[in-house]
Amino acid sequence: MRIVIFNEFAFLFVFLPTVLALFFMPGMRRWRAFTLIAASLVFYGISGIEHALILSVDVLWVYFLVTRPGFRESRVLLVAAVAPPALALGYYKYLGFLLGSFIDLNDPQNLEQFSLFANVLLPAGISFFTFQVIAFAVDRYRGDIKDIPSLSHFATYIMLFPQLVAGPILRYRDIAAPLRRLEHFRLDGQHAARAVGYICLGLAVKVLIADTLSHNLTDYRGDPGHLSQLTALYTVYSYSFQIYFDFYGYSLIAIGLGALFGFSFPQNFKRPYNALNPREFWRHWHITLSLWIRDYLYIPLGGNKAYIRNIFIVMAICGLWHGAGWTFVVWGLYHACLVAAYHYGNAAWDRLPAFLQLALTFSLVSLGWTLFMFDFNGIQNFFSSLAGSVDVLQPDPDVGMWIGLAAAAAVAFGLHLEPLAENRASVPWKAATINFGFSLLFIAVLLFLDRSETFIYFRF
Amino acid sequence: MFGYHRPRLQGLHGKCQLRRVLLFLFCTVTLIVMVRVIEDAIPQTDPFDDRRPYRTQDFKGYGEQQISQMKIRHAVERKQPYDIGLFGNSRVLSVGREQLDVGVCTAFNFALSGQSFRSSVQLLESLAREQALPRLAVISIDHFELQMYANPWTGWRQRWSLLADDVAVAFRHRDVSLRDKMRVPWRFIWTETLLFQSQFEAAFFRRALLEALGLNDDPFPAAEPGGFGYLPDGSFHSPPRLTDDPPPFSRTTPQIINVILRNDLERLFRLARENNLELLIYESPLHPSSAAIFERKPSPFSESNRRTFMEACADFSVNCVAAPLEAFRETTGWNDASHPPPSVLGGWISAFSRPYLGGCAS
Numbered sequence: 001m002r003i004v005i006f007n008e009f010a011f012l013f014v015f016l017p018t019v020l021a022l023f024f025m026p027g028m029r030r031w032r033a034f035t036l037i038a039a040s041l042v043f044y045g046i047s048g049i050e051h052a053l054i055l056s057v058d059v060l061w062v063y064f065l066v067t068r069p070g071f072r073e074s075r076v077l078l079v080a081a082v083a084p085p086a087l088a089l090g091y092y093k094y095l096g097f098l099l100g101s102f103i104d105l106n107d108p109q110n111l112e113q114f115s116l117f118a119n120v121l122l123p124a125g126i127s128f129f130t131f132q133v134i135a136f137a138v139d140r141y142r143g144d145i146k147d148i149p150s151l152s153h154f155a156t157y158i159m160l161f162p163q164l165v166a167g168p169i170l171r172y173r174d175i176a177a178p179l180r181r182l183e184h185f186r187l188d189g190q191h192a193a194r195a196v197g198y199i200c201l202g203l204a205v206k207v208l209i210a211d212t213l214s215h216n217l218t219d220y221r222g223d224p225g226h227l228s229q230l231t232a233l234y235t236v237y238s239y240s241f242q243i244y245f246d247f248y249g250y251s252l253i254a255i256g257l258g259a260l261f262g263f264s265f266p267q268n269f270k271r272p273y274n275a276l277n278p279r280e281f282w283r284h285w286h287i288t289l290s291l292w293i294r295d296y297l298y299i300p301l302g303g304n305k306a307y308i309r310n311i312f313i314v315m316a317i318c319g320l321w322h323g324a325g326w327t328f329v330v331w332g333l334y335h336a337c338l339v340a341a342y343h344y345g346n347a348a349w350d351r352l353p354a355f356l357q358l359a360l361t362f363s364l365v366s367l368g369w370t371l372f373m374f375d376f377n378g379i380q381n382f383f384s385s386l387a388g389s390v391d392v393l394q395p396d397p398d399v400g401m402w403i404g405l406a407a408a409a410a411v412a413f414g415l416h417l418e419p420l421a422e423n424r425a426s427v428p429w430k431a432a433t434i435n436f437g438f439s440l441l442f443i444a445v446l447l448f449l450d451r452s453e454t455f456i457y458f459r460f
Numbered sequence: 461m462f463g464y465h466r467p468r469l470q471g472l473h474g475k476c477q478l479r480r481v482l483l484f485l486f487c488t489v490t491l492i493v494m495v496r497v498i499e500d501a502i503p504q505t506d507p508f509d510d511r512r513p514y515r516t517q518d519f520k521g522y523g524e525q526q527i528s529q530m531k532i533r534h535a536v537e538r539k540q541p542y543d544i545g546l547f548g549n550s551r552v553l554s555v556g557r558e559q560l561d562v563g564v565c566t567a568f569n570f571a572l573s574g575q576s577f578r579s580s581v582q583l584l585e586s587l588a589r590e591q592a593l594p595r596l597a598v599i600s601i602d603h604f605e606l607q608m609y610a611n612p613w614t615g616w617r618q619r620w621s622l623l624a625d626d627v628a629v630a631f632r633h634r635d636v637s638l639r640d641k642m643r644v645p646w647r648f649i650w651t652e653t654l655l656f657q658s659q660f661e662a663a664f665f666r667r668a669l670l671e672a673l674g675l676n677d678d679p680f681p682a683a684e685p686g687g688f689g690y691l692p693d694g695s696f697h698s699p700p701r702l703t704d705d706p707p708p709f710s711r712t713t714p715q716i717i718n719v720i721l722r723n724d725l726e727r728l729f730r731l732a733r734e735n736n737l738e739l740l741i742y743e744s745p746l747h748p749s750s751a752a753i754f755e756r757k758p759s760p761f762s763e764s765n766r767r768t769f770m771e772a773c774a775d776f777s778v779n780c781v782a783a784p785l786e787a788f789r790e791t792t793g794w795n796d797a798s799h800p801p802p803s804v805l806g807g808w809i810s811a812f813s814r815p816y817l818g819g820c821a822s
Contacts, residue, residue, distance in 0.1 A: 009657045189477030196484050423480060435480045439487035443495065446660040 006253045007207055007449060015043065019161075020260060029183045033152040036261065040159035044124075051123035054092075055164075058085045059155050062133045066140045067148055081137040089130040092122050097324030125165030127321055131292055132158050136172050138296055145172055153179045162257035166250050168268040168288040178262045185262035193435075197423035198256030200438040203445040205417070206249030209408050211448065213242040216401045219394055224374055225381030226393035232386040234397045234405065239373055240366035241408035244273065247286070252421060273365070273412045276357040277349060278338035281365055293318055307343065312336040322372070327379070331371040338364055496659055499668040502526050503679040508534040508568070508692050514557075516689035516697045517680040521667025523658060524572045528583060528614045531570050531694055535592035542568045543820045544813060545593070546694075547580040548600030549573060549608075551744040551799055552809075556695030559806025562813070565820035568594065569694035572614075577601045577721075579612040581728045582622070586615070588735050596738040598813055599728075601769070603744050603783055604762035605754045606798060607715040611651040623648045626720055633719045640717045695802075700793070709750040709797035714761035718768045725769065729776040738816050741773065742781040745788040745805075750797040779816065 005011060019039040023032055045052035065071065065081035136154070139145045149157070149172070157175055178185070220227055220235045227235065251268035258265040272285035282290050293314050301310045312333065319332020342349060349357065374382055384390045397405075411417075423438075425431040507517050507530060519527065535542070543565035546552050553571040560567050570587075572579055580599050587593045602608040612619060626644045630636045658664070670676040683689035688698050732739045743766070746754065754762070766782050773780035787808045793801030 009653070009660075013656065014653065189479070189481055192481040193477040196481055200484075423477075431476075431480050432483060435484040436487050439484050439491060442488055443491045446492075447495075447662045447665050450661050 006250065006257070007203060007445075009449060015039075016257075023261060024187065032182045032185075033150075033156045033179070036161070037152065037155050037159055040156075040161040040164055043161040044159070044164055047124050048121065051126075054088055054123055054126070055129060055159060058088065058129065058133050059158050060151075061085070062137055063151055063154050066137050072141055072143055075141075078137060078141045082134045085130045085133050089126055092126055094320070094324045101326070125167075128167050128169055129158055129164060131169050131289075135169070135292060135296060139172060147176075149176070149179065153182075156182075160258075160261075160263070162254045162261075162263075163265060166247070166254070167286075168251060168254060168265050169292050170265065170288070174266055175263050178264065182262065187260065187262075191259045191262065193423040194421070195256045195259040196435070196438055197421035198252045198259065200256075200442050200445075201417050201421045202249045202252030202254075202256060204249075204441040205245040205252065205411065207445045207448050208441075209404075209411065210242050210245035210249060212404050213238045213245070213408060216397065216404060217242065221373055223394055224378045225384060225390055227382070227385035227390070228392045228394075228396055229386060229388045231392075231394060231396050232382060234401070235373075235382070236363075236366050236370060236386075238401075238405055238408075240273075240362070240369050241405065241412055243369055243372065244269075244412060245408065252417070256421070267418065271412075271416065273362050274358060275361050276354060277342045277346070277361055278335065278364065279342050281361055282335070282339070289318070289321070308340050311339050311343075315339070325375075327371045327375060331368055334368050334371070338368075495665060495668075498672050499523075499659055499664050500525065500529075501668065501672065502529050502533070503671055503676070505679055506530070506534050506537065507680040507690060508694055510538070510692065512692045514692060516683040516687065516691060518683040518687070518689050519680065521663045523661075523664060524574060524613050525655075527690075528572050528579075528586075531568075531572075532583070532586050532590060532592065534694075535568065535570075535587055535594075536590045538592075540566075541592065542566045542594040543817060544568075544596050544598060545570050545587075546598050546600070546809070547571055547583060548577075548744070549575045549579070549602070550696070551602065552598075552600040552805065553696045554698065554795075554799075554802035555806040555809060556691050556697070556802070557693040559695075559802045561807060561810040562817065563820065565817055567693065569696075570594075571600070571694070573696065574610075575612060576608050576610045578609065578622070578724055579614065581724050581731075582612045582614060582618055584728065584737075585618075585731060588731055588737075593735055593737050596740065596813055596816055597732070598809055599739065599741045600744045601741055603746050603798060604716070604765040604769070605709065605711070605746065605750075605759060606744075607712045607762070609716045609721070611647055613651065613655055619648070619651070625723070629719050629723045630717065636717060636719055643717065644720075698795075700795075705749070705791065706747055706794055706796045708753060709746060711759060714759075716761070716765045718764060721765060722768050722772050725772040726776070729772070729778055732778070733776075740779045740781075740813055740816060741769075742809075742812065743769070743783045744798065745783060745800050747794045747797040747800075748789055748791050751783070751788070781812070 019035065022028060022035045022039075028035060041052050041056070044055060061084055062081050065077055068074075068077055071077045071081075136145070136157070140148070156179060157170065157172055160170075160175075163170060217235060217238050220231060221239075224232075224235075248269045255265045255267070266288055268287050270284040270287065272281055275281035275284050297317060298310055298314045301313060303310065315332040315336035316329055317332070319328040319330070319335075322328045322331070352360070370379060370382060381390070385392075420434060423431075423434065425434055506512075507519070522530075535545075544560070544562060544567040546555055546567070546569045548571045550571070550573045553569060553573055556569060557567060570580075570583060572583070577599070580601075584593065584597060611622065623645070626648075630641045630644045667676070667679075671679060680690075683697075686699050688696070690696050728739070731737070745751065770780060770782060772778075788800055788804060790801070790804060793804065795801075
């Protein structure tokens with residue numbers, strides 16, 4: 001499947017400049033929402049016309065129903081509005097997984113019989129835009145959205161290409177005001193400087209850090225049962241940084257792209273690996289997803305009234321949201337266990353030195369990511385490597401790989417990138433140095449784009 | 461468990477902010493130009509020097525732009541013109557001194573990988589400007605069923621000049637469809653985008669940077685045994701493929717605009733006339749299994765292109781051969797359906813060119 005991604009030349013030097021030129025073209029002010037919709041459909045449609053069609057139908061269906069008179073009083077209409085997008089998500093993402101759980105799809109006969117449901121090509125980011133349409137319908141039903149936007153504004157909200165395939169998961173209130181001002185938006189220095197900062201830093205952490213770590217891990221991921229203990233530990237921590245910088249990079253770029261069109265997207269990460277306990281981790285990791293789950297799952301389930309039960313439910317769903325597979329469910333439940341354990345043991349945990357709390361939280365979270373790397377068989381082999389009970393066939397990481405890991409750790413734990421990305425240094429020499437630095441980073445990114453990979457979270 | 465703080469944009473001095481964006485843009489453009497300049501520089505060592513040992517040399521980190529410059533510089537510095545120069549792309553690039561049977565005549569392979577006939581014309585124009593043309597130019601034009609007619613990658617001035625020329629030709633002729641007219645600028649944009657992108661290959665930049673810093677002692681080390689690389693005669697050596705029966709070449713969509721093909725041929729013929737250059741042009745062969753398909757049912761557009769090609773050659777009395785089939789009935793040794801065995805091609809070129817060579821003084 002071909003996906004247009006932010007870290008490729010065609011996007012940076014053809015697609016984006018073209019969209020910006022059309023968006024800011026004199027005489028096109030009134031058509032700005034349509035420009036963004038068209039651009040987003042092209043952006044998304046390249047992965048498959050069928051996928052763009054699903055997205056469009058989701059948008060039209062939800063908009064048609066939420067604008068019905070009496071929608072806010074009718075639970076039936078709410079269910080009717082959210083059911084088709086949820087079913088589409090279920091069909092594309094989970095049906096094959098469910099079938100595979102009960103039927104042997106490796107059997108050609110079964111595969112032929114269930115071909116309509118097995119091997120369905122997952123539209124990129126379907127989980128993200130489905131959550132957004134559901135959030136809109138529920139917010140409207142609850143009365144949180146008073147003024148219904150026009151269809152073009154609603155479509156822009158759902159389809160907006162900077163966040164379409166991997167978030168941040170927006171609420172309508174996040175972009176309602178900029179949408180209303182879309183025709184009058186002028187790209188001033190403030191927005192442009194912010195866009196430069198976020199895009200350059202996002203590309204840098206994705207291409208220079210995440211992709212380097214990914215490149216270094218290729219052999220180890222392919223042979224998890226033949227690693228030394230040291231290499232297995234390297235794999236755990238490297239992948240932990242890779243997945244963080246991959247998604248964090250995407251989120252930074254999305255914020256930067258949003259700024260170019262006048263939108264101020266919410267931050268999706270807040271230095272999550274500096275969290276001192278598992279609960280704090282979830283307040284700082286993929287924040288927009290955490291908030292979505294809180295508002296549309298956790299609270300309706302009763303919230304803190306049945307804390308442990310609800311944590312296990314929402315974490316299992318959170319795991320399933322990340323991928324259609326039992327490893328993802330286990331990952332969610334693993335995190336539920338961590339949160340629950342902290343809930344019961346926080347008195348002891350909080351007495352530990354802060355450094356130890358941080359190291360433990362980071363290590364436990366990193367260990368959990370192995371469920372994203374391998375299937376159960378791979379996990380078993382990998383943990384055998386970690387226990388030191390295997391024949392070591394893979395070489396240990398060389399000095400360069402350790403330096404790469406150390407650099408990733410230094411950025412993750414030591415640097416607060418958002419203030420830099422905001423690009424608001426008031427001292428002239430600082431501002432000049434920072435922007436020269438952005439320029440150097442951008443060129444370095446261009447030099448490594450040819451080996452860059454797609455974003456991990458596109459799968460979700 | 462959940463909590464979240466949202467940042468807000470705050471009012472700032474817009475002009476001050478704009479200045480830093482302009483600084484970013486200025487630095488980025490400057491750095492891009494610097495990357496380009498560093499990469500375009502070619503090392504002083506001439507990898508095609510006749511005195512270098514006849515072995516495969518590793519050209520890792522060099523693009524076609526640099527290799528064409530090196531080949532031109534070599535021809536210029538050699539002073540004595542070659543008796544035979546081979547022009548084309550990868551379909552003739554593997555033909556070297558060992559595959560040619562031309563006696564005491566000197567030969568050099570000027571072909572550039574991934575290029576089309578247009579690049580051969582441009583390369584010959586560059587050589588003519590430097591007065592470094594060979595006596596006889598044997599040019600491989602891609603089989604017309606391949607429809608490969610990309611724009612050249614070398615020399616930005618020449619590329620812009622070619623665009624102006626193509627636009628003039630396409631718009632002067634009424635029988636050129638609007639689609640083909642639009643194809644001319646689009647092809648230019650596409651080529652420029654690819655070229656821009658290619659300058660950011662890390663291997664290229666790393667090589668260029670090491671050279672600029674004087675840290676590259678041997679820019680053309682011997683390739684690993686059986687590996688890829690250029691020989692001092694300009695040819696490219698690659699390990700033979702194991703398959704003897706490549707999959708047949710499938711039909712493609714029309715790409716060649718006849719009036720532009722004709723214009724390129726006329727440019728070439730005029731250049732040959734002005735520089736007393738002997739020209740031999742042949743349409744590159746296809747593997748017998750693919751050739752059989754197109755012999756039975758050729759595409760209308762390829763037939764039309766071939767007609768244009770042969771008519772132009774006839775008008776200027778240039779020796780041209782359309783898809784030489786008989787010599788290429790052998791099915792073994794092909795790299796793929798359109799890359800013939802170098803030994804067979806070399807033998808055919810030798811026989812084809814011998815009558816036009818006359819005596820070789822060198």
